[in-house]
């Protein structure tokens with residue numbers, strides 16, 4: 307695997323290997339000294355054109371805990387504000403010879419273009435409404451740690467599926483691992499052809515208690531160009547996951563940031579069934595495993611370079 311642009315770039319075996327490596331790294335994270343030398347001398351460039359708290363901090367920490375050098379670029383405060391294009395920015399920063407570039411941007415498909423402009427391995431950290439593959443991997447990791455396997459597990463993805471890159475990557479990722487996915491939300495927030503992804507579709511939360519896992523999505527107001535809902539109050543009254551709707555044995559997940567009082571009630575965010583903070587912690591070790599996979603794992607099988615052989 308040269309790049310991670312989509313969750314479709316990884317097979318079930320790849321996901322299992324990445325999760326196993328993340329689990330090994332997580333043991334290390336309990337120690338006083340959390341750094342391992344795996345990527346010493348390598349450079350990771352974080353290229354962020356959109357707001358981020360969890361993804362950016364966990365990629366930075368992941369690279370540092372693998373002993374890589376890290377350069378953080380964010381569009382605000384950079385020459386982007388002076389009109390420099392994405393291509394020029396990538397080519398400029400590639401002069402520093404990064405081994406990996408982590409890209410978050412509002413343009414669907416842009417990470418694939420970046421991959422053509424540089425020799426570095428590209429990791430998609432969220433591109434518009436398209437995909438967010440490392441989110442899917444860390445959510446699969448979090449769930450398999452809890453449940454052992456996702457085979458036959460019933461996962462409901464609830465809310466603004468239409469604008470969510472997390473929904474797309476996670477539906478594909480959960481199915482790859484054997485889960486049965488249902489999407490639920492108001493018709494205006496579910497893509498019209500969503501059944502083609504092999505999911506069940508519900509327009510109410512009446513049967514939500516059937517779910518082994520409830521995966522709530524944030525209302526992506528910043529991606530809405532028109533009114534999709536009469537009001538947030540109406541949305542909350544029909545689709546907010548609260549103590550009454552969440553089944554007693556269902557696990558609760560959310561990629562963050564949470565709009566408390568919109569998609570989730572205040573109470574369920576911090577309830578014992580909530581895995582939200584486990585997802586954040588998983589972000590570091592899973593991103594370590596992804597960086598390792600792209601920059602180190604395949605090289606372990608490289609033949610001895612010619613000048614070193616006897």
Ligand code: NCD
Nearest residue numbers: 360361432438524561562563
């Ligand atoms: C998500 C994103 O940016 O796509 N957040 C994240 O990476 N954890 C989800 C969101 O913004 O709602």
